[in-house]
Amino acid sequence: MNRWELRRILEERILLLDGAYGTEFIKTGLKGGIPSEILNVEKPEMVLDLQKRYVMAGADILITNTFGAIPMKLAKHGLEGLFEDIVRNAIRIARKASRGKTLVFGNLGPSGELPEPMGNGNFDIFYENFRKVVEIMLEEGVDGFILETFSDILELKAAVYAVRDLSEDVFVIAHLTFDERGRTLTGTDPKNFALTFEDLDVDALGMNCTLGPEEMLPVFQELSKYTSKYLSVEPNAGMPQIVDGKTIYPVGPEEFAAYVDSFWESGVNILGGCCGTTPKHISLLKRILGRRAPVERTPKKVFAVTSPSNLVDFEDFVVVGERINPAGRKKLWKAMLNEDMTVVEKEAKEQVENGARILDVNFGVERSISSNFAKIVVEKLPYTSAPLSLDVQSVDLIEELMKVYPGRPLLNSSRAVHDEIEERVRILKKYGGILVILAMEEHVPRDFDDRKKAIEKALRILEDLCFDTNRIIIDPVVLPLGAGGKAVDVLKTIEYVKNLGFKTILGLSNISFGLPDRSSYNAAFLVMAIERGLDSAIMNPLDDALMKIMEASLVILGKKEPPKKNVKTDNEILDIILSGKTERLLEIVKNMVDNGATPMDVVEKHLRPAMEEVGRLYDKGKIFLPQLIVASQTAVPSFEFLESKMVGQSGDKAFVIATVRGDIHDIGKNIVASVVKSSGYKVIDLGKDVPNEKIVEAVERYKPVALGLSAMMTTTVLRIREIVEELKRRNLRVPVIVGGASLNENLSKELGADFYARSATDVVRFLKEIERREKN
Amino acid sequence: MPRVVEIDPTAVKVPERVISARLGFKGVGRIPEEFRNIFEKAWREITKVSTPFALLEDEECVWNEYLKVREIELKSDLVRKHLKNCEIVTLMVVTLGENVDRKIEEAHEDGDELLSYFLDGIASEFVEYIAREIEKVLRKDKEPLVGGARISPGYGDFSLEMNKWIVEILDGERYGIKYHPESFMLIPRKTIASIMGWRGSE
Numbered sequence: 013m014n015r016w017e018l019r020r021i022l023e024e025r026i027l028l029l030d031g032a033y034g035t036e037f038i039k040t041g042l043k044g045g046i047p048s049e050i051l052n053v054e055k056p057e058m059v060l061d062l063q064k065r066y067v068m069a070g071a072d073i074l075i076t077n078t079f080g081a082i083p084m085k086l087a088k089h090g091l092e093g094l095f096e097d098i099v100r101n102a103i104r105i106a107r108k109a110s111r112g113k114t115l116v117f118g119n120l121g122p123s124g125e126l127p128e129p130m131g132n133g134n135f136d137i138f139y140e141n142f143r144k145v146v147e148i149m150l151e152e153g154v155d156g157f158i159l160e161t162f163s164d165i166l167e168l169k170a171a172v173y174a175v176r177d178l179s180e181d182v183f184v185i186a187h188l189t190f191d192e193r194g195r196t197l198t199g200t201d202p203k204n205f206a207l208t209f210e211d212l213d214v215d216a217l218g219m220n221c222t223l224g225p226e227e228m229l230p231v232f233q234e235l236s237k238y239t240s241k242y243l244s245v246e247p248n249a250g251m252p253q254i255v256d257g258k259t260i261y262p263v264g265p266e267e268f269a270a271y272v273d274s275f276w277e278s279g280v281n282i283l284g285g286c287c288g289t290t291p292k293h294i295s296l297l298k299r300i301l302g303r304r305a306p307v308e309r310t311p312k313k314v315f316a317v318t319s320p321s322n323l324v325d326f327e328d329f330v331v332v333g334e335r336i337n338p339a340g341r342k343k344l345w346k347a348m349l350n351e352d353m354t355v356v357e358k359e360a361k362e363q364v365e366n367g368a369r370i371l372d373v374n375f376g377v378e379r380s381i382s383s384n385f386a387k388i389v390v391e392k393l394p395y396t397s398a399p400l401s402l403d404v405q406s407v408d409l410i411e412e413l414m415k416v417y418p419g420r421p422l423l424n425s426s427r428a429v430h431d432e433i434e435e436r437v438r439i440l441k442k443y444g445g446i447l448v449i450l451a452m453e454e455h456v457p458r459d460f461d462d463r464k465k466a467i468e469k470a471l472r473i474l475e476d477l478c479f480d481t482n483r484i485i486i487d488p489v490v491l492p493l494g495a496g497g498k499a500v501d502v503l504k505t506i507e508y509v510k511n512l513g514f515k516t517i518l519g520l521s522n523i524s525f526g527l528p529d530r531s532s533y534n535a536a537f538l539v540m541a542i543e544r545g546l547d548s549a550i551m552n553p554l555d556d557a558l559m560k561i562m563e564a565s566l567v568i569l570g571k572k573e574p575p576k577k578n579v580k581t582d583n584e585i586l587d588i589i590l591s592g593k594t595e596r597l598l599e600i601v602k603n604m605v606d607n608g609a610t611p612m613d614v615v616e617k618h619l620r621p622a623m624e625e626v627g628r629l630y631d632k633g634k635i636f637l638p639q640l641i642v643a644s645q646t647a648v649p650s651f652e653f654l655e656s657k658m659v660g661q662s663g664d665k666a667f668v669i670a671t672v673r674g675d676i677h678d679i680g681k682n683i684v685a686s687v688v689k690s691s692g693y694k695v696i697d698l699g700k701d702v703p704n705e706k707i708v709e710a711v712e713r714y715k716p717v718a719l720g721l722s723a724m725m726t727t728t729v730l731r732i733r734e735i736v737e738e739l740k741r742r743n744l745r746v747p748v749i750v751g752g753a754s755l756n757e758n759l760s761k762e763l764g765a766d767f768y769a770r771s772a773t774d775v776v777r778f779l780k781e782i783e784r785r786e787k788n
Numbered sequence: 789m790p791r792v793v794e795i796d797p798t799a800v801k802v803p804e805r806v807i808s809a810r811l812g813f814k815g816v817g818r819i820p821e822e823f824r825n826i827f828e829k830a831w832r833e834i835t836k837v838s839t840p841f842a843l844l845e846d847e848e849c850v851w852n853e854y855l856k857v858r859e860i861e862l863k864s865d866l867v868r869k870h871l872k873n874c875e876i877v878t879l880m881v882v883t884l885g886e887n888v889d890r891k892i893e894e895a896h897e898d899g900d901e902l903l904s905y906f907l908d909g910i911a912s913e914f915v916e917y918i919a920r921e922i923e924k925v926l927r928k929d930k931e932p933l934v935g936g937a938r939i940s941p942g943y944g945d946f947s948l949e950m951n952k953w954i955v956e957i958l959d960g961e962r963y964g965i966k967y968h969p970e971s972f973m974l975i976p977r978k979t980i981a982s983i984m985g986w987r988g989s990e
Contacts, residue, residue, distance in 0.1 A: 044944075045869055129805070129818075257945045637812030638823055641902045648899075674971030678896070679908045686901045701968075727948050727971040 013115060013155045015183035015215055022242055022281050025303045029073050029117075029158075029246060029284025030066035031294045035261065037062070047089050049081045052101040059102070063109030065291040070298030073282070074114045075158055076102040076149070079121035082141040088124070099145055103152035117156045117185070118149035120171050126198065127166050127418070129392055135416040138167045142174035156183035160246070161221045161286075163189055163197035165208060165320050166391070166418035169443075173415065176213050176442075185216040185244045185282065192223065194231045198395065199321025199633060202231055206238035206311075208318045208420045211444030211483065218244030220286045224251050224263050225271035233278045240311045242281040247271070249288030253758050261288020269296040276301075279309040313482065315515055317370060317401075317446060318419040319394030321633065324369045326485075326515050329566055330548035331559075332401055332422075333368030334521060335359050338376035345376060351385040353392070360397040366553040372424065374403035383409055391416040401448075401550070407435045414443040422517075424448040424550075425487060428470035437479045447479075448517060451489045451505055460501040463488060464508060485515040485547070490537075494526035499537055503544050510545035520551040535561040543569060585622045590635070592642040594649055601650040611654040615692050619654070623647055623691050627773040640772065641683060644690035651692055667779065668710045669720035670698035672731035680751065681722040687772035693717070693779065704731060708738050711746050718782055720775060721765070723752040729763060736764035747782050749775055790843040790879075790958045795918055797835045797884075802910075802917045811909045823906075830906035834914055838978075839885035842922050843958040843965070849877050849985070860953060866944035867983070870937040874985025878926060879954050880938070882919040883965055883979035884911055892977075915978045926984065933986040940982040941972070948972045954981040 021027070037048045040058060051058050059077045066074060081099050086092045106116045120142055125133035146157070157175050162168040168186055175184050188196050188205055195201055200208075202219075209217050217239050219232060225247040232245050250263035268289065275283060283301065285293045316325040324330055336359050338345035347355035360371055373389060375381045386404075390413045394400055401422035404410050410423065425448035426436045433449075440447055449470045451463035467486060474481055488505035491497025502518065509516050523537045524530035535558045538549060542565050553559060566572040588597045604614050626643045629635045635643075667688050671681045678700040689695045696714050698706060711719055719739075723729045732750055739746060750765040751774075760768035767778040804818050807827075813820060819827045850856040854863050855871055857879075862868075871877065888911050895904035919938070927935050941950035951972045955965055966975045974981060 043865070043869060045866075130809075636820075638902060638905065641905055645899070645901055674968055674973070676968060676971075676973050676975065676977055679892075679905060682896055682901055682904060725942070725948060725971055725973060727973075 013183075014181045015156070016181075018115070018156065018183045019215065019242075022306070025305055026276065026280060026301055027072040027282045028070060028294065028298055028301060029244075029282060030063070030069075030071040030075055031285035031289035031291060032249075032287050033059075033062065033075075033077055033079070035259075035288050036290060047080050047086070047091065049077060049079070049086070049098045049102070050089075050091060050094070052077055052098045052105060053094055056101060056105050059105045060109050062291075063106055066294055067109055067111075067113055069291040069295035071284070071294055072114055073156070073158075073284075074106045074110050074116050075119045075160075075284075076106050076116065076154070078102045078119045078145065078149075079160065080124075082120070082123060082145055084123055084125070084137065084141050085121075095144070096148060099148045100152055103149060103154060115155040117158045117183075118146070118154040120145060120157060120159045122162045122164070122167055126164055127391065127395070129395065130198065133167065135166060135170050135391060138170035139174050142171045143178070146174050146178050150179055150182070154182070156185065156215075158185040158187065158244075160187045161189045162187060164418075165196070165198065165200050165205070166416070169212070169418070172212055172214055173442075180213070183216075184214045185218060185242075186212075186214045187218045187220045187244065187246070189221045190219055190223065190228075190231045192227055194234060195321075201323075202235035203238050203314075204318045204321075204323045204419070206235050207314055207316055207323065208444060209241070210239055211420060211440070213442070214241060216242035216244045216282060218246070218282070220246035220284075221248055224248050224261075225268055225275075226263075227251065229271060229274050229278070232275065232280070236279040236309060236311075238311055238314060240309075243279050244282035244284075245275055245280055246284040246286040246289075248286045249290075249293065251756075251758070252287070253756075263288070265290070265292040265296040268293050269300050272297060272300045276304065277307060279307055281306050315446075315482070315485075316420070317399040317422050319397070319399040320418050321395075322369075322398055324399050326547050329542065329546075329562075329571060330370060330517075331368050331553050331562070332370040332372050332517070332548055332550040333360075333363030333398075333553050334372050334519070334550045335363055335552060335554065336371055337374035337403070339374070348375060348381050348385065351382065351388075353388060356389055356393065357396065360393055363553045364397050366556075367559055368398060368553040370399050370401050370422065370548075371397060372401040372403050372550050375409075379406075383412055387412055387416050391418065394418050407439075410436065411439050411443075414439050414445060417443070417445070421445045422448060422485070425450050426470075428453050428466040428473070430473050433470060433473045434477060437474070437477045440483065441479070445483070447484050448487050449474075449484050450487050451509075456491065457489055457501075459498065460504045460508075463501065463505045467505075467509065467512075481514070485517050487517050487519070490518050490520065490522040492522055492525035492527075493533065494524075497523070499523060499540070503540055506541055506544040506546050515547045516545065517548045517550065518546065520549040531555050531557050534558055538562055539565040542566060542571070585618055586625055589622055589626060589643045589646050590639065592646050594646045597646055597650050598653060601653060605654070605657060611657040615651070615654055619647060619650060620692050623776075627687075627691075627776055630771070630773050637683070640687060644683075644686040647690035648686065651690060655694070665693045665783075666696060666714045666716040667693045667718060667720060668696045668698065668707070668714055668716040669722070670702040670707050670710075671700035671722040671724075672707075672728050672735070673701055673703050674731065675723055675725060675728040675752075676701055677724040677752075678722070680724070681720075684720060684722070684751065684769070684772045684775050688720075688775055688779065691776045691779070704735050704738055707735055708742065708744065711739060711744050712742070716746060717779055718747040718749050718767075720749045720751070720769075723750065724754060725752075726754045729754050729759065732760075732763040732765055747778075749778050751775070790845040792963070793842045793844060793922065795840040795842070795921070797838045797840055797914075800835070800840070800914060800918055800921070802913045806917075807910055807913050810913050811906065826902060826906055827910075830903060830910050833891055833907060834884075834888060834910050837885075837887040837891050838911070838914065839887065840883065840915070840918050841885075841963070842880060842882045842918070843960065843963060844922070844926075845879050845958055846876050847879060847957070849874060855985075858957065862946075862950070862983075864944070864946040866939060866946045870939050871983070871985030872936070873987045874936060875933070875988065876986050878984045878986070879957055879981075880919070880922065880984065881954060881958050881960055881965055881974075881979060881981045882915060882922060883974075883976055884915050884918075886964060886976045888978050889976045911978045915980055919980050919982065923984065930986050933988065936985045936987070938982045938984045940980060951981050954983065 249261035524533035747766040749767040751769040
C-alpha cells in the first residue's frame with residue numbers, strides 16, 4: 013500500500029500498531045544481551061509466533077523485527093555477516109504472520125552512537141547504515157517505515173533521508189524518545205521536534221519507549237499542539253523496575269488501555285505499545301478503539317528556527333550574531349583554513365553569552381574552505397551553541413550543509429531570481445528550514461520601488477514553486493550610507509513587508525560600512541528599524557552600547573517588558589556567583605548590610621533568588637555541574653557572613669545529610685551539601701558510612717527541615733528503610749530525601765522515603781516545597 | 789601468589805572527551821576554558837599521588853550449569869553469558885592506591901568541593917583506563933586464546949559480594965586492598981575488581 017492510500021485510511025480511523033518484541037522474546041527464552049534480530053535467522057518460528065499473536069490481537073500494522081538490524085549495530089555482536097538474511101527474513105516472517113490481514117512496516121532503530129561531540133557517530137555514517145537496510149526492505153515490499161526510539165534529531169533525519177532518497181511513495185513514521193522532563197538525550201523537546209520535522213517529507217511524527225502512558229501523555233500533548241503531521245505513539249508498559257534482578261514493566265493491559273481516550277483526545281492517529289507491552293495490551297486497545305475516527309486538530313503556527321536543544325521564536329526580537337565571518341578577520345580566516353574548530357566555537361560562545369540567539373555562519377570565499385570543515389562546523393556547532401543561519405552561496409555547499417544540520421536553520425539567502433530561488437527551494441523542501449529572501453533582483457536596488465518589485469517577484473516565484481511562504485523571512489537589503497545607500501528606503505521596505513504579514517531580517521552593520529564611529533550609526537538605524545517593525549538583525553552582540561540601546565528601544569516600543577527595579581543588581585550578583593568571585597560577592601553583601609539592609613533581606617531578596625536562578629540554569633542544562641559547584645562555593649561565605657549577623661533567626665532551617673552505613677561514596681553527597689548550604693540552609697553533614705543510630709540522633713537533636721540520605725549501591729540502599737522505620741519508631745517526623753546511583757523513584761517510595769532526588773537542585777526544590785507545605 | 793603489575797601513572801592516557809563527560813560537561817567534548825586550570829591541577833595531583841598497580845591470577849574453571857572457580861559456583865547469568873565456554877579465567881584487581889582517596893578527602897575538608905569533584909572524576913576514569921590497558925596486554929599475551937568481556941561484581945546479576953571473593957583469592961589485603969564488610973565496596977575507593985574468561989580461538 014502506498015502512502016497516499018494509507019493517508020486516506022487514516023482520515024477515517026485510528027490504526028493499531030503491535031506491541032513489544034524484545035521483552036516478549038525474553039519471556040520465551042531469549043537471553044538478555046543477545047540481539048533479538050538474530051532470531052530472524054536462527055529461530056524464525058519464535059518471531060512468527062509472536063507476530064501471529066499480535067495479528068490475532070487485532071494489530072493493523074506489524075513492525076518487522078529489525079530494530080537493531082543496521083550493519084554497524086549488528087557488527088557489535090559479530091553478526092554483520094548475517095545482515096541481509098536478518099533483514100530479508102524479518103519482512104518475510106512478518107508477511108507470513110500477517111497473511112494479508114495487516115500492513116507490514118520496516119522498523120529502523122538508532123545506531124547506539126550519538127553524533128560528535130557527544131559520541132563517535134556522524135550524519136554520513138548513520139545515513140549509509142540506514143540506507144542499506146532500507147534498500148532491502150523496499151525490495152521486499154514493506155508498506156511503510158517506522159523509525160523508532162531515536163534520541164537525537166540528526167540521526168533521525170539521516171534515517172528519514174535514507175528512506176526518502178529511495179522512495180517517495182512509502183509511508184514514514186518518525187519517532188523520538190523523550191525522558192520525563194520531555195527532552196531527548198540530546199536536549200530536543202516535543203515543540204522543537206514538531207517544528208523541525210514539520211518541513212520534512214514524513215507522514216507521521218510521534219514517540220515511543222522510555223515512558224509509560226501516564227508520563228508520556230503530557231509530552232505527546234505538547235507535540236500534538238505544534239504539528240500538522242499524523243500522530244503516532246507507543247508508550248512502554250510503565251517505567252521499568254528491577255525486582256529480584258529482573259526488569260518488570262508494571263502497567264498491565266487494563267491500566268494501559270485506560271489512557272486510550274486521553275491519547276485519542278490529543279489527536280493520535282496510530283497507537284501501539286513499546287517495551288513491556290504484550291498481545292493482551294494490544295487486544296484490549298483494539299477492543300476500546302474499534303474503528304474510531306481521529307479527532308481534528310489545528311496546530312499552532314510558530315515561526316522559529318531550531319538546534320537540538322534550542323528553539324528561537326521570532327515573536328521576540330532576535331539578535332543574529334554576525335561574527336562567524338572571516339571577512340576582514342585574519343585570525344578567524346586562518347583558523348578556518350586550518351580547520352581549527354576551537355576558534356569558531358569560541359566566537360560562537362562569546363556571541364551567545366552576549367545575547368545572540370542565532371549565529372550567522374559565513375565561510376568567506378567558500379572555495380578556500382574545505383567543505384568537510386564547513387560540514388563539521390554546521391553539524392557540531394548547533395549542539396553546543398545556538399541555531400544557525402547558513403550564510404552560504406554555493407548551491408552544492410548549501411545542499412551538503414543543510415543535509416547535516418541538526419535542526420531547522422535559516423538559509424541566508426536568495427535574491428528574487430527564479431533559478432536562485434528554485435535551487436534553494438528544492439533543498440529546503442527536502443531538508444527543512446527558513447529562507448531569507450533578499451529584496452533585490454540581479455542588481456543592487458536603487459530605491460524602495462526596486463525593492464518592492466523584487467519582493468513581489470519573489471512571492472510569485474515561490475507561489476509557482478508551491479513553497480509555503482510561512483517559511484520565508486524578507487531582508488530589505490541594507491546598503492552602506494557611505495556608498496550612497498538610503499536608509500529611508502530600507503525603513504519603508506520594512507513597513508511594506510510587515511503589512512504583507514512577513515517577518516523581516518537585515519544585515520545591520522552594512523549601514524555604517526566605511527564610516528567612522530560605526531557603532532553609533534548601527535544603533536541609531538537599528539532603533540528606527542525596530543520602530544518600523546523589524547523582527548531580527550544580523551549584528552554584533554559584542555557591541556555593548558548597541559545591545560543596550562537595542563534593549564532600551566524594545567522596552568520603549570512596548571516590545572519587551574521593562575526590567576524590574578532590582579534586576580540589574582540581581583543579574584550582577586548572579587554573574588558574580590557564576591564566575592566564582594567569592595570576595596567580590598562578600599564585599600557586595602557586606603555593603604548592603606552596611607547601608608542598612610537587614611541580613612534576612614539580603615538573603616531573601618538577593619542571594620536566594622540568585623541561587624534559585626543558578627538552579628534553574630542547571631536544570632535547563634544551561635550550565636553544567638562544575639559550574640553549579642562553583643556557584644555554591646562562591647555563595648557559601650556570604651551566607652555564612654549573613655548567618656553570623658542573624659543569630660537565632662535561621663536555626664530552624666537545618667538540613668541533615670549523610671551517606672548511609674556501608675557506603676563509602678560521598679562525592680554526590682558533598683555536592684548536595686554544598687548546594688543546599690548555598691541556598692541558605694544550615695547543613696549538618698554527618699559524612700559517609702554513617703551508622704543509622706547517629707543519623708537518627710542528629711535528626712532528634714537538630715530538628716531539620718528534612719533528612720538527606722545518599723546510598724550508591726544495591727548493598728546499601730536497604731539502610732534507608734531501616735532509618736525511616738527507626739525515625740517512625742521514635743516518632744520523629746521528618747521528610748526524607750534520598751539519592752544515589754542504585755535508586756529510582758519507585759524504589760525510593762518502597763524504601764519509605766518521601767522524595768527521590770536526581771540532582772542537588774532537586775534537593776533544594778524539595779526543601780522549599782516542604783517549607784511551603786509547612787507554612788500552609 | 790598473584791602476579792603484580794606496577795603501572796607508571798604518567799604513561800596513562802585518558803581522552804579529554806571522556807573526562808569531560810564524566811565531569812558533567814555534557815555535549816561539550818572537552819574541558820571548558822574556565823575550568824582548564826583546575827582540571828590540569830587535578831590531573832597533576834592524580835598522576836603525582838596515585839600508585840597504580842594490578843594483581844592478576846589465572847584460575848582453572850569448570851562448567852556445570854554455572855561456572856565454577858576454586859570450588860565456588862558463580863551463579864550469575866551475566867557471568868555465564870560472557871564467560872561462556874572459557875577454559876581459564878583471569879581474576880584482576882586494579883587500584884590507584886590509598887593516597888588518591890586521601891587527596892580527594894583533603895580537598896573536601898578544605899571546603900574545595902570543586903577540586904574534590906574533579907579529583908574524584910579524573911581518578912574514576914584513570915583507574916578504568918588502566919584496567920583497559922591491562923586488559924589489552926592480557927589479550928595479547930593470551931593469544932591464541934580469545935578473551936570475553938571483562939566484567940566486575942555489581943554488573944547485572946553478578947553480585948557485589950564477589951568483590952570479597954576476588955580480593956581474597958588475590959590476597960589483596962597484603963597489598964593494601966580491602967573490602968567493606970557490609971557493602972563489599974572496595975577500599976581504596978578507586979579500585980576495580982574483575983574477571984575475564986579465555987577460550988580456544990575455534
